Amino acid sequence: MISGAEIVIRCLQEEKVDYVFGYPGGSVLHIYDALFKQEDVKHILVRHEQAAVHAADAYSRSSQKVGVALVTSGPGVTNTVTGIATAYMDSIPMVVLCGQVPTQYIGQDAFQECDTVGITRPCVKHNFLVKDVKDLALTIKKAFHIASTGRPGPVVVDIPKDITAQVCEFDYPKSVQMRSYNPVVKGHLGQIKKAVQILQEAKRPIIYTGGGVILSDAAEKLTTLARKLNFPVTNTLMGLGGYPATDKQFVGMLGMHGTFEANNAMHFADVILAIGARFDDRVIGNPEHFGEEKRRVIHIDIDPSSISKRVKVDVPIVGNVNDVLDEILKLMDGGFTADPEVADWWKQIDEWRGRNSLAYRQSEHIMPQYVVEKLYEVTGGDAFITSDVGQHQMFAAQYYKFDKPRRWINSGGLGTMGVGLPYGMGVLLANPGSQVACVTGEGSIQMCIQELSTCKQYELPIKIINLNNGMLGMVRQWQEMFYSKRYSQSYVTSLPDFVKLAESYGHVGMRIERPEDVEPALRKAFTEYKDRLVFMDFIIDPGANVFPMVAAGKGLTEMILAEDI
Amino acid sequence: MRHIISILIENEAGALSRVAGLFSARGYNIESLTVAPTEDPSLSRMTILTWGSDEVLEQITKQLNKLVDVVKVVDLSEAAHVERELMLIKVRATGKDREEMKRMADIFRGRIIDVTESTYVIELTGASSKLDSFIAALDAGLILETVRTGVCGIGRGDRILKV
Numbered sequence: 001m002i003s004g005a006e007i008v009i010r011c012l013q014e015e016k017v018d019y020v021f022g023y024p025g026g027s028v029l030h031i032y033d034a035l036f037k038q039e040d041v042k043h044i045l046v047r048h049e050q051a052a053v054h055a056a057d058a059y060s061r062s063s064q065k066v067g068v069a070l071v072t073s074g075p076g077v078t079n080t081v082t083g084i085a086t087a088y089m090d091s092i093p094m095v096v097l098c099g100q101v102p103t104q105y106i107g108q109d110a111f112q113e114c115d116t117v118g119i120t121r122p123c124v125k126h127n128f129l130v131k132d133v134k135d136l137a138l139t140i141k142k143a144f145h146i147a148s149t150g151r152p153g154p155v156v157v158d159i160p161k162d163i164t165a166q167v168c169e170f171d172y173p174k175s176v177q178m179r180s181y182n183p184v185v186k187g188h189l190g191q192i193k194k195a196v197q198i199l200q201e202a203k204r205p206i207i208y209t210g211g212g213v214i215l216s217d218a219a220e221k222l223t224t225l226a227r228k229l230n231f232p233v234t235n236t237l238m239g240l241g242g243y244p245a246t247d248k249q250f251v252g253m254l255g256m257h258g259t260f261e262a263n264n265a266m267h268f269a270d271v272i273l274a275i276g277a278r279f280d281d282r283v284i285g286n287p288e289h290f291g292e293e294k295r296r297v298i299h300i301d302i303d304p305s306s307i308s309k310r311v312k313v314d315v316p317i318v319g320n321v322n323d324v325l326d327e328i329l330k331l332m333d334g335g336f337t338a339d340p341e342v343a344d345w346w347k348q349i350d351e352w353r354g355r356n357s358l359a360y361r362q363s364e365h366i367m368p369q370y371v372v373e374k375l376y377e378v379t380g381g382d383a384f385i386t387s388d389v390g391q392h393q394m395f396a397a398q399y400y401k402f403d404k405p406r407r408w409i410n411s412g413g414l415g416t417m418g419v420g421l422p423y424g425m426g427v428l429l430a431n432p433g434s435q436v437a438c439v440t441g442e443g444s445i446q447m448c449i450q451e452l453s454t455c456k457q458y459e460l461p462i463k464i465i466n467l468n469n470g471m472l473g474m475v476r477q478w479q480e481m482f483y484s485k486r487y488s489q490s491y492v493t494s495l496p497d498f499v500k501l502a503e504s505y506g507h508v509g510m511r512i513e514r515p516e517d518v519e520p521a522l523r524k525a526f527t528e529y530k531d532r533l534v535f536m537d538f539i540i541d542p543g544a545n546v547f548p549m550v551a552a553g554k555g556l557t558e559m560i561l562a563e564d565i
Numbered sequence: 566m567r568h569i570i571s572i573l574i575e576n577e578a579g580a581l582s583r584v585a586g587l588f589s590a591r592g593y594n595i596e597s598l599t600v601a602p603t604e605d606p607s608l609s610r611m612t613i614l615t616w617g618s619d620e621v622l623e624q625i626t627k628q629l630n631k632l633v634d635v636v637k638v639v640d641l642s643e644a645a646h647v648e649r650e651l652m653l654i655k656v657r658a659t660g661k662d663r664e665e666m667k668r669m670a671d672i673f674r675g676r677i678i679d680v681t682e683s684t685y686v687i688e689l690t691g692a693s694s695k696l697d698s699f700i701a702a703l704d705a706g707l708i709l710e711t712v713r714t715g716v717c718g719i720g721r722g723d724r725i726l727k728v
Contacts, residue, residue, distance in 0.1 A: 117579055122590050126633040129578070146633060179728060180575055180636040305627035308620070 004133045004164040005030035008097065011140040012041045014172045017068050019044055019059060019429050020097075021052040025072025026112060027099025030164035044429065044458060047450040049076050051422035053083025054448070057092050057154075058419075058426030061409050062384055064217060066148050067094040067426065073101055073161075074112030078119065082416060084154045085123035089413025090238060091215060093152035095143045096120075102162040103131065116158040125153030133166040138173060145176045150183025151303040152215060183302065187319030187327060195273070195298040195315045196331045202271035203341040204348075205231040208254065211238030211412065212276015212301060212321045219243065219405040221325040222275065228332060230342065232349055234262040236277050238412040241402035246381070251349060252358075255283040256550045257394045260357035260559060263548070265349055267293060267556045274299040276321045279311040280413075287311065289555030300324045357548045357561055358398055365541035366515050368392060368467045372399035375437060375465060378522040383407070383435035386423035388444030389415045391473035392465075394546040396439040418447025424462035425454060435463070435526060442468040442492055442537075452505040455533050463525050464535045466498060469542040477545045481560075502535035513539045567596075568622050569641040569648060569718045571726055572611040575634040576602050583632050584611060593617065593625050597650075597715025608636065608728065612717040614693075639726050641718045648718035651688070652696045653678075654703075655710040658685040662707055673699045684709060 002010070008031050012020065021044045024032045035043055046052040049071045056067030067087075071080055077098045087094045101110040117129050126146050128139045136159070143155040199205065207229070213222050219242050226233050226249055233243045234254040243250055252259030254266050266272070266284075272295060277283070284290040287310055299306075299313040300321055307316040317324055360369045372395050375383070385400050386409040387393040393410055402408045409427055411419045420438040428436050438445075445466055455462060467473075475490040499509030508529050512521045518538070525534040547562040574580050581600055588595050596614040603610045615625065622640060629638045641648070658666045659682075670677055670687045673695065679686035689699055693716055700711065720726065 118582070121579075121583060121586055151631075178633070181633050303631070305624060305631055309624060 001167040002170050003030065003034070003167050004136050004159070005034040007133070007136050007168070007170050008140065008159065008164065009034045009038060009041060010170055011137055011172060012068065013038070015066070015144050017041055017066075020068045020070050021046055021055040021059070021426070022070030023049050023052055023072065023076060025076050025099060027073035027101060027161045028070060028164075030161065031070065031097070031099070031159075043070075044425070044454065046422070046454050048448065049079035050083050050418070051425070051448050051451045051454065053080045053094070053096060054086065054419045054422035055426035055429070056094055056096075057083060057087045058386065058409050058423035059430045060092050060094055060426075062406050062427040063430040065430070066144055067092070068097070069094070070097045072099040072112065073116070074114045076112075077114055077116045081119060081123065084120055084156065086411050086414045086416040086419060087154040088123045088125065090211060090411065091152050092154065093147040094154040095140070095147050096154060096156045098156060098158045100129070100158045100160040103160045104162070106160065116156065120156045123154075124156050127156035127158065129158045130160065130163050133163050133168045136163060137170060138176070141173050141176050142178065146181060150181075184318050185320045185323055187300065187317040187324035189327065191315055191317045192324065192327045193331060195317060196328060196336065198271055198296055198298060198315060199229065199273065200337060201339060202231070203339050204268060204270040204345045205229070205273065205342065206265045206269040206271075207231050207233045207273045207275065208236075208266060208277055209233065209239045209242050209275040210236040210277025213239055213242035214405045216276065216302070216321040217405070218276070218322040218325050221322060221329065225325055225329055228329070228336070229338060231273070232265050232346070234258070234266060236283055236412070237397055237410070239277060240397060240408040241405040244403040245401035246403055251353070253397055254556075256285070257398065257546050257548065258550075260355045260548055260561065261349055261352035263550065263556045263559060264352045270295050272297045274301075275325070276301060278306045278309065284311065285550045285556040285558070286553055289558070355561070357559075360544070360547070360562055363541045363544075366512065366518060366538055368395045368469075368538075368540045368544050369399050370515065371465060371467060371518055371538050371540070372396055372439065374519045374522055375439070376400045378519065378526055379435050379437065383437050384409060384427045384431060386410065386420045386427060386436065386438045388420040388440040388447075389417045390441050390444060391477065391544070391546050392439050392441045392444070392467040395467070398546075417444040420444060421448050421451045421455075421462065421464065425451060425458070425460050428460045428462060429458075437463040437465050439465045439467065441473060442466060442470065442495055442498070443472045449501075452502065452507060452533070452535075456506045459531070460533060461529075461531050462533050464533070466535065466537045467540050468495075468498070468537050469540050469544065470495065471542055473544075474546070480545070482551065498535055498537040502533070507533040507535055509535045509537070511537045511539065566617065566619070566622070567642065568615050568617065569646070569716060570613045570615060570625065570629070571639050571641050571718065572613070572629060572635055573603070573637040573726060573728065574609050574611055575636065576607050576609040577634055580609065580634045581611070583634060584613070584629065587628055587632065591624070591628060593621065597713075599715045599717050605728070612715070614716045636728055637726060639720075641720060644724060645721040646718050646724070647721060648692055648716050649690055650693050650696055650716050651690050651714045652699070653686055653688055653712050654700070654708065655684055655686050656703065657683060657707045657709060659683050662704070666707070669699070669702060673702075675699070
């Protein structure tokens with residue numbers, strides 16, 4: 001017989017969890033005590049619970065494992081909500097273990113009590129309140145099972161303190177069966193045959209892929225398929241790295257800040273092969289405008305509710321992307337001839353490419369795009385890049401060419417500022433020794449800046465690329481373009497001296513103000529200071545904007561290009 | 566279009582709020598909702614009356630199926646089914662109205678299940694439209710209180726919703 005707290009830790013050991021990100025407090029003291037008495041599960045003490053969840057999230061994004069966070073009741077839980085919602089929107093498998101006040105106090109407005117299950121319900125894949133210590137192991141097993149299967153997502157397990165003190169036999173189930181939860185994995189063969197037939201008839205095809213390709217580890221299969229088809233490929237923000245960005249078939253990211261060629265190819269395609277992507281508003285722009293073109297859509301997704309949600313789909317295929325691509329490849333081996341007119345389509349795409357829509361103006365100041373380009377060169381295109389949310393995120397997505405999956409770590413769905421630094425922590429712990437850069441801005445970085453302390457404690461040598469324009473850049477860009485330059489609250493005054501700030505935490509700080517210093521500074525950071533966290537404060541051109549841009553409510557082809565301004 | 570959605574759901578604490586939360590979060594309508602355990606006490610059967618286009622209904626059923634506690638979902642109104650709703654209505658029953666109320670209850674095949682000197686409680690079962698008609702047939706000034714269960718329904722013949 002062991003205590004509930006020991007059961008929690010044993011479960012984590014059984015799940016081969018090597019890191020838990022957390023913050024202790026009253027309701028989880030028994031669990032922290034059990035944690036103390038063993039060495040298999042290592043704990044990373046963050047400085048704010050939000051960061052614990054972000055780090056666990058990135059740990060998962062950059063590996064194939066389930067991220068785990070552990071927090072106390074009440075404020076510990078409410079602080080995790082942003083992180084849970086972030087993971088939920090991007091379908092990241094994660095288990096969040098929360099302390100709760102003792103069972104008999106629940107509902108009495110006890111100290112540090114909150115309705116955890118109620119507060120998190122709309123932003124979790126599922127959640128549990130454990131009411132009996134005998135249910136604890138099975139509940140945690142279910143949590144890992146639900147988080148990591150089907151369309152992945154965060155699962156919260158709320159554990160009252162008295163449960164962690166009670167004892168019972170420990171028996172960790174090998175597998176778990178739930179009559180109410182049986183996600184479909186294999187695609188319907190008839191539908192897959194239909195899809196292959198349509199691909200053969202396509203004259204202006206496009207392969208449009210999203211985060212689902214990354215999550216199901218199908219990047220390799222996608223590449224094989226795309227090469228066999230010789231069709232153009234575009235990725236969503238979440239899908240970057242799912243197909244090698246340096247490949248000639250890649251037409252770039254699509255959507256609000258997608259390339260001219262990607263957006264046009266998507267809009268004018270006669271056949272769209274959508275794989276693990278969900279036609280969201282940042283991708284297709286105005287749905288009425290998008291619906292004006294006649295086309296056939298094949299949609300592969302593990303979540304039936306993603307299909308025909310925003311765009312009518314002709315051939316829905318519900319299943320795991322990896323398995324479905326397998327089936328498609330098998331069918332194609334039986335003979336596949338693409339339509340010869342695809343060659344004309346490529347000519348059209350090359351013409352669109354000729355617009356060179358990612359060209360940007362030169363300046364005496366540092367251009368943010370240039371910093372990302374140099375970062376790409378210096379890291380050999382092989383770094384893990386985390387980002388926050390705003391202009392810098394788009395610059396990183398547009399100019400860092402991701403050839404591998406799980407290298408681009410950002411909050412695509414929820415768009416959470418502040419994730420970049422804790423994301424870097426999670427990535428480094430999952431991939432020790434890797435190059436990790438956090439491309440951020442002076443607005444976002446301050447939302448979780450306290451984690452510089454965590455990075456010192458665990459010696460996490462993240463390279464922070466702070467694209468500092470003294471402005472909430474994306475807000476400023478919209479205000480410049482759509483609000484007659486009324487810059488309401490989009491400037492950031494009273495900024496700290498980031499160099500001194502970094503140094504005060506025991507890190508290396510650099511301030512880079514001239515374009516010619518960008519590359520040497522980056523080289524220095526990644527060589528001389530390889531093992532140190534380096535806060536690189538790049539003072540950039542404050543007028544730099546992200547282009548191309550599809551304004552809100554506009555059609556995908558109604559792009560504003562840099563030269564239009 | 567009016568739809569009746571039947572759900573088999575794990576009889577767990579919070580299961581109802583997952584369904585209700587889904588409807589409010591995604592902006593779907595709930596006209597009525599009834600829920601009670603089935604012959605298997607580990608399962609609850611929920612019936613939701615909702616309105617929406619075919620696309621919205623497709624999303625509603627898909628989203629419901631996604632809830633981990635939901636075992637099965639069916640749109641009853643897609644095929645032959647029967648539906649019933651129970652209403653208890655308290656009416657003033659004095660003077661000449663007392664006899665009239667009794668007559669009306671008989672016409673609609675309602676039953677008077679509580680009697681005082683001045684009031685009746687009438688129990689009426691049927692399709693929602695029948696209950697509506699009954700209310701419309703009464704003098705509004707005489708209605709003291711109404712309570713309706715909301716629609717519940719079941720498929721005809723071999724259409725069975727079971728685990």
